[in-house]
Amino acid sequence: MNTDTFVLVEVNNVWKLYGKFVANENISMNIEEGEIVALLGPNGAGKTTLVKQLYGELNPNKGEIRVLGSKPTDRGIKKHMGVVPQECEPYGDLTVWDNIYYMARIKGVDKERAKERTKELLEQLELSDKGKTLGRDLSGGLKRRLLISMALVNDPKLIILDEPTTGLDPQARREVWDILLKLKKEGKSILLTTHYLEEAERLANRIYFIYRKIIVEGTPNEVKDKFANWYEVIDYSTGNVYRVKGEDEVKRIIQQLNGKFEVRAPSLEDVYLEVIKSVQGVH
């Protein structure tokens, strides 16, 4: 870890139980200033549970979470956080402008500043021509953009997004990615959960695979290098696929092939599926 970087979020040995059911087991992780961190795990892995503790909606049973040195439930810390929970919707009966403006007012921004901020955010998130549209009349992609702008009203240092692109078409997903990358450039820290490995690979400085506990942690490349110890040789003339270890073995196989073939290194998704399958077998 670079010692010049500032750790914004620290999660130390956190356990969260629902009754006797362990949703988060001894989780430790951190988020540094200006980085995007992605949490990946199958349905029910405990991502939302962890995220809700980060923004103070749930309390850990054991362990400790600090955001900018404070507990997430401390009132003072809320103004430094912008959150887009899972399956959240803007207010359908309010216009896009009003959704942002009233969110700013709720967060304690004064009237004049709230107006300015609403204008700024509409421009920043390319929603200016939608100011008068009702929340309920927006497409899924625009709704998500509106929710992100609502999370930004008080210029938070930390932005938490639970599945920000689920259900979006590829174009709308990329638009959200562009927004998140711009926010990162501005120095914001972002935590997101996602089921899309490509999203994690494109956006995240670091990723955590979670399956009740943290299974793997690192940069996308570190994770791939650690687990991707095989190649796939695809023989297009026969349709056969050979999974082999080591470059010598790859060479040996392709010498025997006639015609077109492809050698493919594992993707982050291949690694994820293998790692998760191995832990699912254990539980």
Ligand SMILES: Nc1ncnc2c1ncn2[C@@H]1O[C@H](COP(=O)(O)OP(=O)(O)OP(=O)(O)O)[C@@H](O)[C@H]1O
């Ligand atoms: N309020 C609750 N009471 C009891 N069990 C719960 C509660 N909330 C979540 N769970 C259980 O805890 C586990 C983790 O749920 P969580 O929503 O954190 O997973 P997730 O990784 O976010 O899943 P998904 O990818 O489907 O959103 C699941 O088995 C879920 O059924």
